[in-house]
Amino acid sequence: MSLLQLSGVTKDYQLGKTTVRALRGLDLDVRAGEIIAIMGPSGSGKSTLMHILGALDRPTDGQALIDADDIAEMKERHLVTVRGKRIGFVFQTFNLIQTLTAQRNVELPMIFQGVSAGERHRRASALLDKVGLGDRVKHRPNELSGGERQRVAIARALANDPEIILADEPTGNLDTETGNAILALLKDLSVQDGKTVILVTHDPEAAVIADRTVRLRDGCVESDSAGGVA
Secondary structure (H helix, E strand, O other), rough: OOEEEEEEEEEEEEOOOOEEEEEEEEEEEOOOOOOEEOOOOOOHHHHHHHHHOOOOOOOOEEEEEEEEHHHOOOOOOHHHHHHOOEEEEEOOOOOOOOOOOOHHHHHHHHHHHHOOHHHHHHHHHHHHHHOOOOOOOOOHHOOOHHHHHHHEEEEEEEOOOOEEEEEEEEOOOOOOHHHHHHHHHHHHHHHOOOOEEEEOOOOOOOHHOOOOOEEEEEEEEEEEEOOOOO
16 A cells, blocks of 8 residues: 555746756655655756655645645645655755754754643653664763764654655765664664555665665656665
């Protein structure tokens, strides 16, 4: 059963007097609980596709459905709710707030969802323990290694127990060993917790954990094949 379904999706951007078509009638189904690697050269449409899958942007034309809800038809308030509750974002640059501890960084998304202080504290502590940072909860980002910061970012992405984890180049700033540990953690989130993981990456080695690899070129799906790539 499809959790995310894109049908005939186009996305245009206006650059001065020039219209740039970033996506060109793209079709894609994402099933609940699977890991998909989205790959392609620069300019292929990966970032634009990520923004639509993450309900950060609306298609110019076509349908982009989360369950039966069409992103193009949602009011902004509904989009904010979808992003806050159903999708967790993990970025290459971590996007942590430098003045906050790991604990407070993980608690932050829950504040916007009205979670009580006690429950925020309990849940953030449990998530940091889950990603192997139970002894680092009071450390600020500049006191953590790159791999530890990415683990905090993953814990933060899980704060509101989303169905979908959208990871944009999550190993891009990490060494090979640390990157492999992050990929193993993302794999566990799918296998053990049933999360749907969408991995946007340039790195074939990162795509190894995927159940499917979708390759884009010039705003279209060039191939959609079972398994990851090395």
